[in-house]
Amino acid sequence: MSRVVNVRATPDSIKTMCTKHAFRISALEELVSGGARVVLLDPRDADAFRVLMKDRLIEGSVTRSASHMARQWTPPARWK
Template structure:
């Protein structure tokens, strides 16, 4: 299964929730359509995140920011 998911939450909220459950983040970026695009570092972390964010996962296509570069050092 994919390590990536789109969430109806701010980057700050996603980051805080992931930190509380020790989910390691590979990438986190804002969505143009609102919300955040999360990529977990491991598939196990993604499984935990899908359970954690079960009610706010965005299904279907979303608009992402072109050429967005995450500062991955803030996730470690």
């Protein structure tokens, strides 16, 4: 199962919930289309998070900030 969850919630409320339930966050970003994208370290935590946030889940595609691409590592041409 995926560790990524898109929800209609603020990053602060997500952090609070994850702290309360001892879920470990790998990445958290606010979405341009509204809501937030959270990546949890453990897929079981992601499943439990989905159950807790079932009324706020965002189904389908979302619009992410262009800055998320800047954080991704691109291997040098000689490695390809």
